Amino acid sequence: MLERIGPDNPTISRPAPGIEERIASLLEQAPDAAVAEIGVGIGATTQAIAKTMKGRGKLHIFDFQDSVDELKADLNGLGFFNVVAHGNTRRHWDSYHWSLAKLLDAMRCPIFDYAYLDGSHLLLHDLPAFVILDKLVKPGGFIEFDDYGWKFENSTWMKATRHEYITDEHAAVPNIKMLVDLFVKGNPNYRMVTTNRLFQRL
Numbered sequence: 694m695l696e697r698i699g700p701d702n703p704t705i706s707r708p709a710p711g712i713e714e715r716i717a718s719l720l721e722q723a724p725d726a727a728v729a730e731i732g733v734g735i736g737a738t739t740q741a742i743a744k745t746m747k748g749r750g751k752l753h754i755f756d757f758q759d760s761v762d763e764l765k766a767d768l769n770g771l772g773f774f775n776v777v778a779h780g781n782t783r784r785h786w787d788s789y790h791w792s793l794a795k796l797l798d799a800m801r802c803p804i805f806d807y808a809y810l811d812g813s814h815l816l817l818h819d820l821p822a823f824v825i826l827d828k829l830v831k832p833g834g835f836i837e838f839d840d841y842g843w844k845f846e847n848s849t850w851m852k853a854t855r856h857e858y859i860t861d862e863h864a865a866v867p868n869i870k871m872l873v874d875l876f877v878k879g880n881p882n883y884r885m886v887t888t889n890r891l892f893q894r895l
């Protein structure tokens with residue numbers, strides 16, 4: 694999968710800006726930190742996180758099963774064996790929210806020091822993901838949201854078939870903005886570290 698990083702995939706070939714610094718600083722405090730990336734794309738950010746972690750702690754990745762399996766194998770090939778893959782099917786109502794729920798059910802306590810939510814950008818999947826992450830991220834840990842302003846309306850993704858899944862009204866609203874504005878900003882359990890992006894669980 695990592696071989697796809699490059700000019701043929703410009704929008705998903707760059708790691709989340711500043712993520713290496715944030716993970717490095719986290720590992721200084723907690724060398725066995727557990728980091729989660731929800732939505733891996735072609736592994737640009739995952740690879741950057743894995744290189745920063747250098748095999749320390751655990752890196753949990755969530756996406757479709759074939760994607761996380763391929764990415765985990767690629768990272769193993771680079772010598773990183775601290776990757777835990779959580780895959781889901783491509784059935785319509787399946788998503789990483791179900792993998793997260795199963796993890797919470799198994800653990801019953803917060804395990805993540807850092808979670809990067811960069812999946813479908815749909816409230817349908819990302820609101821339950823946040824509700825579950827709220828219980829999986831440790832007090833003092835962080836949740837980072839990508840693409841606060843992204844909306845389907847401006848994207849070519851699924852353009853031909855989108856009308857079967859989403860109304861024009863919904864497609865015109867940035868769903869991550871709605872999630873962050875309604876459920877995270879102003880929530881007494883969270884401190885905003887970077888505007889509309891990085892939040893610390895109190």
Ligand SMILES: C[S@@+](CC[C@H](N)C(=O)[O-])C[C@H]1O[C@@H](n2cnc3c(N)ncnc32)[C@H](O)[C@@H]1O
Nearest residue numbers: 732733734737738756757787788789811812813
């Ligand atoms: C924008 S990409 C992630 C980019 C990646 N975080 C990075 O920084 O390189 C979004 C990812 O969310 C995943 N995704 C979207 N809907 C999903 C679903 N229902 N179940 C699992 N993964 C999903 C896609 O497969 C894709 O890999």
